[in-house]
Amino acid sequence: MNIHKPWLALEIGNSRLHWGLFLGETLDCTWNTDYLPDSVIQQLGNGRTLDNFPAKIFTLPCPLPLVIASVVPSQTALWQSYPNVKVITLENVPLKNTYPTLGIDRALALWGAGIKLGFPILVIDAGTALTFTGADSQQNLVGGAILPGLGLQFATLGQKTSQLPQLEMQTFTSLPPRFAQNTPDAIQSGVIYTLLAGIKDFITAWWDLYPNSKVAIKGGDRTLLFNYLQTLYPEITARLIVEPNLIFWGIATSNYHL
Numbered sequence: 001m002n003i004h005k006p007w008l009a010l011e012i013g014n015s016r017l018h019w020g021l022f023l024g025e026t027l028d029c030t031w032n033t034d035y036l037p038d039s040v041i042q043q044l045g046n047g048r049t050l051d052n053f054p055a056k057i058f059t060l061p062c063p064l065p066l067v068i069a070s071v072v073p074s075q076t077a078l079w080q081s082y083p084n085v086k087v088i089t090l091e092n093v094p095l096k097n098t099y100p101t102l103g104i105d106r107a108l109a110l111w112g113a114g115i116k117l118g119f120p121i122l123v124i125d126a127g128t129a130l131t132f133t134g135a136d137s138q139q140n141l142v143g144g145a146i147l148p149g150l151g152l153q154f155a156t157l158g159q160k161t162s163q164l165p166q167l168e169m170q171t172f173t174s175l176p177p178r179f180a181q182n183t184p185d186a187i188q189s190g191v192i193y194t195l196l197a198g199i200k201d202f203i204t205a206w207w208d209l210y211p212n213s214k215v216a217i218k219g220g221d222r223t224l225l226f227n228y229l230q231t232l233y234p235e236i237t238a239r240l241i242v243e244p245n246l247i248f249w250g251i252a253t254s255n256y257h258l
């Protein structure tokens, strides 16, 4: 590939779309959007661009080549009509010892983190689901864990009970009192302190196995969780790398042909 050739990387998550504009092998900028309707996808394929895309895309030869990493097959299907599209699969990721149903987002983030930060590596993805995914010094997947992400935990409590309100995370500022005296604080306390203790437990268990390993956190809730962790467990955050672009690093270092 020409070193300055522009192309788009698209990660399709379970909540939204994550975009990266590459110039050759360099990640130029990133942004997020909601899922797009079929009509808009057709327009993009016809060379038009969108208001909430970076303005510089207007200056590039559209439609740009597109590389997709998706964990939502129904969304992937909408892009099959795009003229120059490549869908990344596990076979394109050099990570070893993977299992067939491993999420491509987890494989790419782990691979990207390992290549840039070094193996062994543990990646925490604080997205719709919260995942832990680790690799050893030989670039083998060691394994990981999957649980409901922060937003999903609040949404589930709000939707599946009659008396619990739906909390909006944008209103969260600092840690709630652990022993709360009202319903919203009690929900926050239960979800947040339990999740933070779980994250700490997974990280320390990983460090028991790989004492010098780097640990990186990505995903839409990364900043909120990092800030809370910093208050409760500063010794953990001192060694925790916050990096939103691990998947784009993984895409840039995988084997596929546009």
Ligand SMILES: Nc1ncnc2c1ncn2[C@@H]1O[C@H](COP(=O)(O)OP(=O)(O)O)[C@@H](O)[C@H]1O
Residues within 6 Å of the ligand: 012, 013, 014, 015, 016, 017, 126, 127, 128, 129, 149, 150, 151, 152, 169, 218, 219, 220, 221
């Ligand atoms: N603008 C936003 N839209 C949606 N979710 C957001 C936004 N900003 C932060 N989040 C948080 O990001 C989480 C989803 O993470 P994200 O990495 O975007 O998901 P996915 O990759 O699974 O689509 C939600 O729990 C939510 O709290």
Ligand SMILES: CC(C)(COP(=O)(O)O)[C@@H](O)C(=O)NCCC(=O)O
Residues within 6 Å of the ligand: 012, 013, 014, 015, 071, 101, 102, 103, 104, 105, 106, 125, 127, 128, 129, 130, 131, 146
């Ligand atoms: C665990 C996930 C749902 C995470 O997706 P996300 O929350 O990032 O949208 C996704 O990686 C997935 O569907 N994985 C397949 C199962 C596995 O990785 O074992």
Ligand SMILES: [K+]
Residues within 6 Å of the ligand: 013, 105, 125, 127, 128, 219
């Ligand atoms: K994700």
